[in-house]
Amino acid sequence: MGIIKVLTVVLSVGLVLGHNHNQQKEQDAKYNWWQHEVFYQIYPRSFQDSNQDGIGDLRGITSRLEYFKETGITAVWLSPIYESPMVDFGYDISNYTNIQPEYGTLEDFDALIARANELGVKVILDFVPNHSSNKHPWFIKSVARDPEYENFYVWEDGTLLANGTRVPPNNWLSVFSGSAWEWNDERQQYYLRQFTYGQPDLNYRNPAVIQAMDDVMLFWLNKGIAGFRIDAIIYIYEDAQLRDEPRSGATDDPNLENYLDHIYTRNQPEDYGLLQHWRQLLDNYSATHDGPLRIMMTEGYASVAQLMEYYEDANGVQGPEFPFNFDFITELNENSTAADFVFYIQRWLIYMPHGHVANWVMGNHDNPRVASRFGPKTVDAMNMLLMTLPGIAITYNGEELGMTDYRDISWSDTVDQPACEAGRDNYKWISRDPERTPMQWNDGLNAGFSNASHTWLPMNPNYRELNLRNQQVARRSHYKNYQSLLKLRQLPVLRNGSFVPEVVNRRVFAFKRELKGEHSLLTILNVKNGTEVVDIGDFIDQPNRLSVLVTGAESQYRVGDRLKAEAIELAPYEGLVIQLNKRK
Numbered sequence: 001m002g003i004i005k006v007l008t009v010v011l012s013v014g015l016v017l018g019h020n021h022n023q024q025k026e027q028d029a030k031y032n033w034w035q036h037e038v039f040y041q042i043y044p045r046s047f048q049d050s051n052q053d054g055i056g057d058l059r060g061i062t063s064r065l066e067y068f069k070e071t072g073i074t075a076v077w078l079s080p081i082y083e084s085p086m087v088d089f090g091y092d093i094s095n096y097t098n099i100q101p102e103y104g105t106l107e108d109f110d111a112l113i114a115r116a117n118e119l120g121v122k123v124i125l126d127f128v129p130n131h132s133s134n135k136h137p138w139f140i141k142s143v144a145r146d147p148e149y150e151n152f153y154v155w156e157d158g159t160l161l162a163n164g165t166r167v168p169p170n171n172w173l174s175v176f177s178g179s180a181w182e183w184n185d186e187r188q189q190y191y192l193r194q195f196t197y198g199q200p201d202l203n204y205r206n207p208a209v210i211q212a213m214d215d216v217m218l219f220w221l222n223k224g225i226a227g228f229r230i231d232a233i234i235y236i237y238e239d240a241q242l243r244d245e246p247r248s249g250a251t252d253d254p255n256l257e258n259y260l261d262h263i264y265t266r267n268q269p270e271d272y273g274l275l276q277h278w279r280q281l282l283d284n285y286s287a288t289h290d291g292p293l294r295i296m297m298t299e300g301y302a303s304v305a306q307l308m309e310y311y312e313d314a315n316g317v318q319g320p321e322f323p324f325n326f327d328f329i330t331e332l333n334e335n336s337t338a339a340d341f342v343f344y345i346q347r348w349l350i351y352m353p354h355g356h357v358a359n360w361v362m363g364n365h366d367n368p369r370v371a372s373r374f375g376p377k378t379v380d381a382m383n384m385l386l387m388t389l390p391g392i393a394i395t396y397n398g399e400e401l402g403m404t405d406y407r408d409i410s411w412s413d414t415v416d417q418p419a420c421e422a423g424r425d426n427y428k429w430i431s432r433d434p435e436r437t438p439m440q441w442n443d444g445l446n447a448g449f450s451n452a453s454h455t456w457l458p459m460n461p462n463y464r465e466l467n468l469r470n471q472q473v474a475r476r477s478h479y480k481n482y483q484s485l486l487k488l489r490q491l492p493v494l495r496n497g498s499f500v501p502e503v504v505n506r507r508v509f510a511f512k513r514e515l516k517g518e519h520s521l522l523t524i525l526n527v528k529n530g531t532e533v534v535d536i537g538d539f540i541d542q543p544n545r546l547s548v549l550v551t552g553a554e555s556q557y558r559v560g561d562r563l564k565a566e567a568i569e570l571a572p573y574e575g576l577v578i579q580l581n582k583r584k
């Protein structure tokens with residue numbers, strides 16, 4: 001009896017331990033899922049059309065969800081899908097809790113989430129708090145001085161000059177040029193709009209606005225999303241005293257945005273407080289609901305010091321899980337040296353407060369694509385870089401295929417608002433249409449994007465060669481490279497390994513990822529247009545046991561090839577991921 005009892009105790013201790021272990025794993029899955037995730041940005045208008053109107057839609061996305069599973073992507077973020085007059089393609093919202101009819105219905109959205117859940121794909125939504133549309137009922141009621149909405153926007157009288165002319169309250173400028181203040185005849189006041197006149201700024205100094213936006217977040221959380229990407233966070237608050245901004249000295253044209261130094265309209269201290277409030281809302285929600293931690297990522301082009309304040313402030317108060325790191329877009333380009341790359345990668349890691357996770361944005365809908373920014377031959381190397389750095393990787397749709405900008409869109413086909421405003425002679429290099437052309441699925445009609453006779457943006461004519469189908473059947477391709485990198489990312493050494501970089505020379509850099517008990521990995525990139533033969537013997541401790549793990553589509557190497565650390569030959573723009581085998 002005694003023995004049985006002991007056994008029972010041992011068994012139940014074992015069960016409890018096993019249980020605890022599982023609980024730990026569950027806790028990890030719930031709270032840490034995002035820390036090594038690849039977030040794939042879908043630009044819904046250009047992803048997949050399902051109803052032949054030439055515009056991508058939710059049912060189209062749902063029909064493509066298996067593609068993510070096949071590729072190894074388990075989280076996507078969607079650019080805005082909310083009801084909108086589409087002055088700025090969804091970044092001007094007229095109802096935060098409805099779907100834009102051309103994208104579908106709330107039922108379509110529910111179906112998308114249900115299918116995504118089945119496939120294990122988490123969905124993040126874009127949240128655009130900086131302003132609503134002027135067609136939003138809140139704004140219409142605010143104009144009419146409905147007491148509930150009277151102060152939902154930033155209204156000011158301006159100044160009446162001695163000669164009877166009325167002028168705005170201060171010198172603030174719109175991002176799209178001219179005064180940021182728009183006169184409203186009906187209310188006889190100016191409203192603030194940092195973008196177009198159709199995008200009035202919400203007044204976050206009014207608690208009712210914060211409550212209304214909390215309700216919007218809860219509405220979508222209840223639909224089963226995994227969090228938000230928050231747009232244009234640096235524009236949310238403005239100086240309460242409405243002080244004039246000083247001249248920047250950058251231009252003499254007083255209508256241009258950069259005429260002023262935006263010390264009173266960008267990155268105001270209150271922005272951080274609002275994000276901290278939203279973080280609490282999301283954390284509370286996650287704690288009281290099943291499912292993963294609901295996370296928040298923010299878009300804001302700001303200095304590295306300002307960005308780090310988003311992770312957590314000086315008092316340790318937590319903001320978003322991560323602010324987007326745009327260094328690959330804003331700091332590095334086709335002319336960057338190996339040292340530039342290492343410098344900016346290290347800068348983020350060094351500034352980042354302890355206990356936080358790095359992230360790397362390789363592209364988005366507002367900037368030229370990788371193939372056009374760094375050159376078409378760099379596509380594979382840049383994806384190797386993105387996927388083997390520590391932390392989170394962010395891919396813009398089409399970058400896994402190496403899609404290129406379609407810069408030759410005609411003036412009459414141009415639809416991007418700032419490009420249209422720039423006029424026929426200047427639109428071409430300003431336009432964001434070139435990186436927004438539809439996804440290139442195959443070489444059929446409109447690349448498989450749509451059966452419509454006319455698509456909202458023209459297809460990039462290179463789709464006949466450059467498309468997913470071709471890259472799936474090819475023995476080697478950008479897509480296959482991307483796919484194998486995603487598989488490789490499962491390795492503990494890429495999840496948790498240390499990061500040690502080396503500038504080999506002006507043109508070549510490398511970094512090691514190392515984790516106790518695991519093979520080390522080495523990523524090496526040639527960022528210039530010449531063949532390089534480099535010696536990295538001093539950088540690694542296992543000089544003779546290097547084997548190739550991932551190669552570009554056009555590489556001379558094959559997976560499994562052995563390399564000699566003293567003489568690694570790299571073709572122009574070549575990247576390699578190499579395994580450093582332990583010596584027996």
Ligand SMILES: *[C@@H]1O[C@H](CO)[C@@H](O)[C@H](O)[C@H]1NC(C)=O
Pocket residue numbers: 095096097098137138
């Ligand atoms: C937004 O759309 C939803 C769903 O159609 C509707 O119930 C709600 O009243 C609308 N909200 C506003 C502020 O118009």
Ligand SMILES: *[C@@H]1O[C@H](CO)[C@@H](O)[C@H](O)[C@H]1NC(C)=O
Pocket residue numbers: 161163164165
């Ligand atoms: C009034 O004065 C302002 C500032 O000097 C000037 O810009 C504006 O044109 C004047 N308006 C009229 C009606 O004279």
Ligand SMILES: *[C@@H]1O[C@H](CO)[C@@H](O)[C@H](O)[C@H]1NC(C)=O
Pocket residue numbers: 277278280281284
């Ligand atoms: C989150 O929960 C805490 C504790 O219940 C509460 O004090 C706080 O107000 C909540 N915050 C938000 C934004 O919901």
Ligand SMILES: *[C@@H]1O[C@H](CO)[C@@H](O)[C@H](O)[C@H]1NC(C)=O
Pocket residue numbers: 333334335
């Ligand atoms: C790179 O250098 C070339 C030659 O100086 C120049 O024409 C080009 O504009 C530069 N590219 C960038 C992105 O600065």
Ligand SMILES: *[C@@H]1O[C@H](CO)[C@@H](O)[C@H](O)[C@H]1NC(C)=O
Pocket residue numbers: 049050051052448449450451
């Ligand atoms: C286009 O039509 C073909 C033939 O009916 C069909 O197989 C395909 O799914 C359609 N594609 C789209 C994007 O609607």
Ligand SMILES: *[C@@H]1O[C@H](CO)[C@@H](O)[C@H](O)[C@H]1NC(C)=O
Pocket residue numbers: 028492495496
């Ligand atoms: C990575 O490290 C974290 C904490 O340091 C740990 O919880 C996790 O299990 C590790 N993951 C792997 C794959 O080693």
Ligand SMILES: *[C@@H]1O[C@H](CO)[C@@H](O)[C@H](O)[C@H]1NC(C)=O
Pocket residue numbers: 375529
């Ligand atoms: C790279 O060099 C080759 C051969 O000299 C040349 O044809 C090509 O235009 C160069 N590419 C770039 C992006 O400079």
Ligand SMILES: CC(=O)N[C@H]1CO[C@H](CO)[C@@H](O)[C@@H]1O
Pocket residue numbers: 088091092130195196199231232301366
């Ligand atoms: C950074 C930025 O400008 N983000 C968005 C804020 O809103 C404007 C106007 O809708 C958009 O054009 C931007 O993309």
